[in-house]
Each structure stands twice: as C-alpha cells, then as structure tokens.
Amino acid sequence: MKKSRVTKVVKVEINNINARRWLTHTSISAPFICVSLFAILVRVAVSLHPYSGAGDPPKYGDFEAQRHWMEITTNLPVKEWYQNTTKNDLRYWGLDYPPLTAYQSYVHGLVLKFFHPESVSLYTSLGHESYFGKLLMRWTVLSSDLLIFFPAVLWLIVAFADQSRGHKSKTAWHVAMILLNPCLILIDHGHFQFNCISLGLTVGAIATVLCDKDLVASFLFSLALNHKQMSAYYAPAFFSYLLGKCLKRRNPFLEVSKLGVIVIGTFALVWWPYLRSRVAVLEVLSRLAPFERGLYEDYVANFWCTTSVLIKWKLLFTTQSLKLLCLFMTVCSCLPSMFLQIRAPSTRTFLYGLLNSAFSFYFFSFQVHEKSVLLPLLPASVLAIEEPFIFQWFTHFALLSMFPLLCRDKLLLPYIALYGIFIFIYYAPNGKPDTPNPPRSWSRVTSFYVVFLLFLSFVLHIIYLAVDPPKKYPFLFEAIIMLLCFSQFALVAVYTNWKQWILSRKSPVGSEKKLA
C-alpha cells in the first residue's frame, strides 16, 4: 500500500515536471502560440460577418437572445431571471439555459452596461442593433473563447503529450484541428452563441480525466452541464468511465461518494439563488426542458427527423409518449458504450465513449438542433490524431448539415473560407498522422465512395444556392441534405462504437494494472 502510494507520488511529480517541460519547450509552446494566434485571427475575421437574425424583426435571432439575457440579468434581481413577470416576458427569448449561462450573461451584461449602456437598457433595448453594440457582443464571445476554450485545449494537448500518445511532431496539426474547427467558429463567432464556454469546460474535464484528476474532472463537467444542459450528451461517458474507475479501486463506495459530493456541491453552488424554494427550482427546470417546442427543430440530421420522411412520429404519438420513446432509445443506444467503460475503463476508450454517447443523444434525444452536432464533433476533434479521416469526414458532413442554417444567417462567405482553411490545414505537408493503408481492393471501393459523396455534397451546395425548390416540396433540398448527413453520421457512429469495442477488448488487462 505504502509503496504504491510512493510510486504514485513519484509518478505525479514526473507528470508535473513533464507538463512544465512541455510548456517551456518550444516543441509544444511554439506551435500552440502560433496556431492559437491564427485561430484568434480567424475568429475575429469571422466576427466581421453578419450574425443570426441581423436586421430581422420582430424576433431577430440568437444574437438578440443573448443580448436580451444580458439586459434581463443586469436589470432584474436573480430570482426573477427565470420568472414570467411584467418586466420579463419569457415568450420573448426567455432564459432557457441553466444558471451558469445566466451568470455569464450577467457578467457580460455589466461590461456592455459600462461601455454602451443603451444596448442593455431594460425595455428600450429590444432588438438593439448598432455598430458598437455588435462589436462589444462579438468581443464577449471572443474573450470567453480566449479565457476558457483556448487554455482548456492547451491543457488537453499537454495532457496528451504527457500520455506520450506518440506524434509529438503532430502537435501543431492536432491543436489546429481542435481550434480551427469550422463548425464551432461559425456557430459561435458567426451565428452567435457561447458554445465555447460549455465545450471549453468539457475539454478541461477531458484533459483532467487524461491527467487522472477525476475530482477536478467531475467539477469541470458539472460546470459545463450548468452552462448548457446539452452537455448532458457527454454525461453517460463521464459517468460510466468514472464509475468504472471507482469500481476498480479498493473502496468503490468511498470513491463514488467523493465524486458525488463534488458534483452535488458544484450544482448547489451554481443553483444557490434558486434553492430557497421548490417552486423556484421547478421554474428554472421547466425553462430548461422546452418540451413544447417539439421533437426536433428544422431539418436536423438525426434519427427522428430523418425517419419522419416515412413515419410521421409527431402524428402517431403524443408528446408524452414521444418523450419516453426518446429516452428509451437514447439510453439503449448509449448502453453498449457505457457498459464497455464500466467494465474496463481506460482513457483511450473514454474518448470514443464521449463520441458515442454524444452521437446517441444527437440521434435519439428530444428537441435536437442542427447546432447540436457540435457536441459529437468535439470528441471527434480530440480523436483527430487517431482517426484523422473519420474526423474530416464527420466535419465535412456536420458543416453540410448546418449549411441551410448558415445560409439563412448570410454566412456563406465565412462558410467557404473556413471550410477551405480547415481542409488545407488538414492536408498540411507533414501534418496529418499517417494512417495504415487499407487493402488495395477495399481501398478502391472506398475511394470511389468518398469521391462520389464529396461530389454529391458539392452538387448539393450548388443546388441549394442556385435552384428554387419545387413549390410542392419547399424543403426538398433541406431534406436531401439531411438524409445524406444522417447516413454518414450513422456510419461514423457505427464505426466509433465498433472501434471502442475493439479497443476495450484489446487492453482490459493493461488498464486494470495501471489503476491498481
């Protein structure tokens, strides 16, 4: 027992020394600094472009929603943030994210109030649009990205390097793949959202998991959950990995309760203003679960929306039974991945687990947006170093699935530019890690398939832009895009589930030894 503790301490110290060396050594700091400065530049340049709902009254878009939350949180007391009152009409972009988002809006609202008070004044600022207002709003996203997402990615890269997961020369490429993900940049800095915060917290949690700091990981992940409830897409993976690890320890109950205390403590901290009464908690909770908004929104490439071409789910079932069906399907689809994690938790399969659970939520859960594809995309980008092709393929179709949305936002130009930058950085000379060549006969079939689908998606872009849809089916092209994307997402999901299974079969013994 004592010996193991000593070795553990030594190991931790070596880890710290390694981390410090990696940070000071140019081979990680130089690429990270250059790539992240470039990534900042790209973000700022994208933020020159229009945001969602620009100049489009009466409801505008996500930009107005975020601005309205800043207005509400800076002008009303905490208790009224989620209440439908005369001062706070919840039908007009009422807060529908957990309290951490509200606090973030409050902080950003204070900044706006200081520099440009009219952009967040109560009532009078509805639909406020001005040069300086837009700029300040853009800078709030930019600063959140810089303060949360970028450091988290640095931490992740250091953790990756520590694990000596090979490819030291590929650091720059890997950082670029995570930081220059076109979907995330377009949604946050073009369309206007704050995904960088919840995803950044998740990246931080992943990094801490890789560093073996489970308590910090559960703290960070709880924060992510409290920023956007969509982070629950990752919950099964975190839950099963941490549970599996606890079960391997000497005293599972103690370990689980430690994690439980951290999670409950974090939640209590964030929800503190609403814990006074049950009604307040329920008020907030009811805002977080907008079941009245329907099974899915627009044309999202998930299971329900795609199959609704054949089966009219919304007509066949009541909302109540649909909710249960969604829950059942989601749980079923992430069970295999969870089971593998609990049985043999390892950091390598954990990343696949994240991807798989995010996929099952994206496919089967209730009320999914096309933007939710960012959630499975994040672990895929972390895995880019192991599965470069899968990541690129997935990014390609994730972008395509958001194409109609981004066209509506008039973000076609940054769409093209970011896709170009992404593809060219992906094919950087000496950048991409080499993948083993598949058998020749098989590779011919797949390369035909790849070229065909790339061509098809290119043609779809053109058709969507240039051709008016037939009057009888005004959303025909959206539906075709959705079908294509769903088929590819499903293939990727099947592959990653299979890969997780293969990996956890290969190394259950090794991981047990490591944890003992």
Added chain:
Amino acid sequence: MKHPNQEKPQKSIEKRTHLQNPHRHVIKDLVWFSLIATFFKLLLIPAYHSTDFEVHRNWLALTHTLPLSQWYTDETSPWTLDYPPFFAYFERFLALFASLVDPTITDLYNGLNYKAPSVIIFQRLSVIASDTTLIYSVYKLTKNMEQKKRFLIWILVVWSPGLLIVDHVHFQYNGFLLGILLISLGALQNGNDLFGGFVFAVLLCFKHLFAVAGPVYFVYLFRHYCRGGIVKGFGKLVTMGTVVVGVFMAAYGPFAYYGQIQEVLRRMFPFGRGLCHAYWAPNFWVFYILADKALASVLSKLGFHIQPPTASFTGGLVGDSSPFAILPTITPSVTFAIVLLAISPCLVKAWRNPDPKMIVRQVAYAYMCGFLFGWHVHEKASLHFLIPLAVVAVESIEDARHYFILSIVSVYSLFPLLYEAQEYPIKVTLLLLHVALMWFGFSESGPVSNNGGLVNRWIVKMYLVGFVVVEAWGQFLHPLVFGDRLPFLPLMMISCYCALGMMYSWIWQLRCIVRSP
C-alpha cells in the same frame, strides 16, 4: 525505434518526385500555403475599407466608359486617375469582368460611392486574385533554398501583415505591384538582367513611386549587363534601351498619340500636396517638424517674436504655404536632392561592384531613402522595402535581427490606417502572430540558435517594449488624461516612435551596403 522506419519511405518519395520535377514539392507546398492565406483573405471582405476603394472603383468606371483620350482629364469624381497608364489598362481589364458582374460598378455616374455587396466582393476578389504575381515571384525567388528558409520567406511575404492590412483591409493593389518588383529582383539575382530590366520598366508604368530605385537599377544594369568591351557593351546598352523604351512606348504611346502626355504627367506628379501626408509617415521629416516646433517655442520663450506658420501640420490640411516657423521651407526639389544624396553611397557600390547578391539590398535601401526623405510620403510606402528585405532576412543572424525590428516598426506604423474599433483586434493579432512566427521561425531556421537570440541588446528590448507603452498610451491613457483634446498626439507619438526605428534601420542598411565587398 519507430522513427527511422517512418522517415525512410518519405525520403524515397521525395527522391522520386525529385526525378520528375525538382521543384514539384515546392510548388505543392507554396500552393498549399498561399491557398490558406487566400481563404483567410476571403474572410476580410466585409472589413472596413478606405476611400481608396472608391478611388479604384471610379477608375474601373472611367476606364470602362470613357475613351482613352479622356482617362486623364475626367473629373466626374474627385478621385481622378493618377497612376501611370499600365495601371489604367489593368483597371480597364478588370472592368471587363466588373461590368459582367454588375453594370453599376462601371457606371461613371450611378456608380459613384456604390457600396453594394457585388462591388465589394468583386474588388476584394480582384486584389486577392492579383496577389498571384506575388506568389509566383516568391516561388521564383525561393525554389532553390532549403525548406525552412523557404517557408520562412513565404510567411514573411505571402503572410505579411503589412500587405494584409494595406491591401485586404485598407484596399490597394500593393501585393500585385510588389510581386512584379520581386519578379524583377529574382531575375536580376539569377543573372537574367534583360528580363529584370524589362519587368522593372513595366513596374514603373504601373506605379511611378517605384522609380525611386531607378538610379540603382540604371547603375547596376549599366555595369552588370552592359559588360564585355565597348562594342559588346554598347550593343547590350542598345538592347536594354530598346526594351525599356518599348515598354514606355506601349504605356504612354496611345496617350502621346492623342496628345495627352501633359495631362498624364500633371496627374502623376501633383506637387501641390505638401511635404507630409495628413498622418505623418514615420520618416526623417517628423524630426524636422518637431525640431522646428521645439525651436519656435524655445525662441519665443526667450523673447523673440516668432511668426506662427500659416499652415499647420497637425490640422491635417497641408497647403502650399510654409508650415515652418524657424527652419527653412522644404521644397520638392530639396527632397529630391536629399534622396539622391542618400542613395549615392549605394550607387557608388553598385558602380564599383555590381553584385547580384546585393541587388535586393540595394533596391530596398533606395526605397528606404525615398521613404525617409521623400516628398509627401505615405506610411504604406514602407512596404516597398519591407517585402524585398524579407528575401534576404534569412541570410544571417544580423539580417534576422534587423528585419525583426524593421518589420515590427513598419507594421506598427500602419496601425493608424485602420482606425475603427472593429479592426482593432485584427491588426493587433496580425502583428502578434507575425512576431511569433518570426520569433520561432528565425530560431528554427538556424542562424539565431546560439548567438544571444533574436533580440540581443537591452536597448532593442527597451525599444520593443516601448511599442506597448505607446500603444497603451494612445488607446487607454490618452483618452483618460486628455479626453477628446489633442486627438493628433497619439498619432504623432506613433510616427515619432516608429521614425526612430526607421532611422536605425536606414543606418543599419547603409552600413551593410557600405561594408559589402
């Protein structure tokens, strides 16, 4: 253990491509790199653009609608055509496509101050497309270098923050013109003097500001190209002369035919504009003006009666009247003489030893002199020596150190061009990225590794830190201390502070040229 195995197949692949075309992988890498830069430039399309945008739009319209004989006399818009004929032809060529994209762009009257997305996208794309000459010239210059140096030069030229700021935000065609200059310099470096001279003549017919290096070109070509005895040399002189005259004939001939030469020249050399631009370019005259002001205030305190100047520099409007209280007035011919005098050491060197290895430095030095002592110099003119010097920056540690300072100075001096808040993070991040790339790039590519680093002297460190102070003063402290008063002070500080660095760079370059064999 794994590494050697991994490297082997790569090497064999390299060998194979080497047999097919020695520069195939260079082309592939350069295309890759410049496409990334191109896609980034696309993102800058909606950024702020200056009045130069409307200037070029008006030129599109007037070359498209008017007959050639009226190009240099038209005054429909205040932004009259004042570039040499080749640039007018270039605009005429672009107008062919512009009128297809949107006829309003090339409409002389309805197109005035046209701001539709079509015109913005078209003009921005024309700048991006014309950068191809820059990329081609860089390929020519770097194809035989080692990989790391090659990449570094690409970063310094193709990803130059100065060009991105001036061309792709502020709006001009400098990348295109500097590309032509670099093609010419590349030809001279390779010993292809006739072609180099031809391209330089073409460049002069695109933008006459490049003529500052004319004397250097003349002396160099006379001594290097026209060699080999009197008869052979004379023959070569005649060949070169024919080529140059031919180019000028092609440019000015049509205008001479219509009897327009006088109008063309009057437009190209508007000496009524004054010594300094509204925002002072960071050159020698900054110190001259400051010395005048200081002397005036000292003398008036001592009791002398000083007549305040009728025209003021800080007002932005500069007329013909003398803006100096004490020091003698500067006229265009004085600046011309000073520039020639400053270039003369370089001319002597080029006369004594016309060395292809030195020509890039000598041409850059000539532009530096033109920038420091010239008449009505724009801050943008610093690109004329910054971009060529990038090609020689990788040669030694001293070059790297000098270039590091010079490029920071000249990029920072471009900051006032983008004065709107929206572009502030863009210009700052561009500069920071440039500094980071140079910092790591120069230490990667060899020369800096064990010689005290890129910034080795404390005075340089202090000077570089000073930029942060100047910027912080201009952005935060000045508004706090003075409010809206003295709006010119931060700009003055920037140009004074940058002028120090420019003077240092001039002395460094001069020393470098004088000491060369």
